[in-house]
Amino acid sequence: MRAAVFKEKGVLKVEDVSDPVVGPRDVLLKVTHCAICGSDLHRYSHGMLRPGAIIGHEYSGRVVDKGTEVHSFRMGDRVARSGGKINPWKDVPPYPPRFSAAERGFLTTTRPGAYAEYFVADADMVMKIPDSVTNLEAAFVEPLGVALHAVRLSHLRLGDQALIIGAGPIGLLTQQCAALSGASGIFVSEINAARKAVGSALGAEAVFDPRQVNFVEEILRRTGIGVDVAFECAGAPSTFQEAIQAVRGMGQVIVVSLSWEPVYCLPVDWVAREVEIKTSYGTLAAEWPMAMSLLERRMIQVQPMISKLIPLEDIQSAFQELLRPDTDWVQAVVAFECAPLSS
Numbered sequence: 001m002r003a004a005v006f007k008e009k010g011v012l013k014v015e016d017v018s019d020p021v022v023g024p025r026d027v028l029l030k031v032t033h034c035a036i037c038g039s040d041l042h043r044y045s046h047g048m049l050r051p052g053a054i055i056g057h058e059y060s061g062r063v064v065d066k067g068t069e070v071h072s073f074r075m076g077d078r079v080a081r082s083g084g085k086i087n088p089w090k091d092v093p094p095y096p097p098r099f100s101a102a103e104r105g106f107l108t109t110t111r112p113g114a115y116a117e118y119f120v121a122d123a124d125m126v127m128k129i130p131d132s133v134t135n136l137e138a139a140f141v142e143p144l145g146v147a148l149h150a151v152r153l154s155h156l157r158l159g160d161q162a163l164i165i166g167a168g169p170i171g172l173l174t175q176q177c178a179a180l181s182g183a184s185g186i187f188v189s190e191i192n193a194a195r196k197a198v199g200s201a202l203g204a205e206a207v208f209d210p211r212q213v214n215f216v217e218e219i220l221r222r223t224g225i226g227v228d229v230a231f232e233c234a235g236a237p238s239t240f241q242e243a244i245q246a247v248r249g250m251g252q253v254i255v256v257s258l259s260w261e262p263v264y265c266l267p268v269d270w271v272a273r274e275v276e277i278k279t280s281y282g283t284l285a286a287e288w289p290m291a292m293s294l295l296e297r298r299m300i301q302v303q304p305m306i307s308k309l310i311p312l313e314d315i316q317s318a319f320q321e322l323l324r325p326d327t328d329w330v331q332a333v334v335a336f337e338c339a340p341l342s343s
Helices: 036-048 101-106 141-153 169-178 193-201 216-222 239-246 286-296 311-322
Strands: 002-008 011-016 028-034 058-066 080-081 118-122 126-128 161-165 185-189 206-208 228-233 246-257 275-278 306-310 331-335
Touching: 002 311, 011 311, 036 311, 058 118, 080 141, 101 206, 101 331, 141 169, 141 246, 161 169, 161 239, 161 306, 161 331, 169 193, 169 228, 185 193, 185 216, 193 206, 216 239, 228 239, 239 246, 239 275, 306 311, 311 331
Parallel strands: 161 185, 161 228, 185 206, 228 246, 246 275, 306 331
Antiparallel strands: 002 011, 028 058, 028 118, 028 331, 058 080, 080 126
């Protein structure tokens, strides 16, 4: 089969690889879509992957084979990634005690990913796609779950005001989840023109370009005291401090981004306001069906975020394009079954 293989820092090459082997508890998927995730871009650009790795985790596809112990799926079922069996009493991902997100690309237990024609998954780690959700939309259940998890971790309440720093796919999905949670006003900070336009179209009260305006001062002018919750989804050197400065006393900052370089932080500026800082990473198993339900009920829009559907052969150039600060792409999706974006 054809797959995008990581060769070295900044290089993916599409080549022929061995077909995946289906175990007794596995399903074999013919991949239809795999969205390009920001964490994939960072690991690619920083070289934080094992040479020979096949990545891609925001996928959907059809079941074309299954193991002898799999009874919950049939051939042809449309499926997307899920978070595994739900355990209300211990619903925590099985990461090592000192797990570092930077080192995830080197985990030896990681299976080949879905930037490939076929993909093998544990049957417990996929879920059926509802009839009203397209495969393209279902590929967004993972990033939507990340956004949903961040908002559910927060103290955001009906009528609160929120700030989203960074309007990439995660930020835009977090913006929508915050709105669904009752935020009365949502501000967005973003430097990229295409992303700013989508944030505005999705209902932001105001979208600021931090290169042109001191958005922290502008938020203080508009709110009087600052926002209740800030979601830091950018990971730029200045954005951690900006998020903290933008919240009110006793407010909360949820750090969703993965900063791959040191960030500026001056605690004397904000310690006296007793700001709460909390990190958010991944999702809980119970949140995956929640995310799919939001897609099914048309409570979340993913179409405005999708800039390009690309063939697998174009993945190297797509990664390069998405890493350009002035790109006019917001989200690109590897599509093995291409259809118009409006469908």
